[in-house]
Amino acid sequence: MAARIYQRERNAMQSGRARSGEWILExxxxRPKRPDPLTGWAGGSETQEQVILTFPSLEAAKAYAAKNRIDAHIVPASEPRLKLQAYADNFR
Known part of the structure; x- marks a missing residue:
């Protein structure tokens, strides 16, 4: 059973940073997903891919994966890019 561990990113639609430091084990x-013939939605028969676990730190996520013999790889967090812009730039 393979899993990936990554850090939750900040929601682009909100200015808050709640839950942005959590680590996710997914x-x-x-098996590849296949389209449903009736609705066209992509789906599969595995219920394990619906399980998403959250951890407060990377070490906690690694320890859980090691304890339960889950082959997990870590996806590094992307570097936040700041776009510095003044309000007056909207009127030039």
């Missing part, structure tokens, strides 16, 4: 699907 299971990966072993």
């Amino acid at each position: 299971f990966e699907s072993a």
Whole structure:
């Protein structure tokens, strides 16, 4: 069973940073998804990929994966890019 561990990013629609420091352990699907013939939605038969676990730190997520023998790889967090802009730039 494979999983990936990554850090939750800040929501782009809100200015707050709540839950942005959490680490997520998410299971990966072993089989490709296939479209449903009736609705066209992509889905699979694995319920394990619906499980998402949150941890307060990377070490806690690694310890959980090691304890439960989960082959997890860590996805590094992206570097935040700041776009510094003055309000007066809107009127030039």
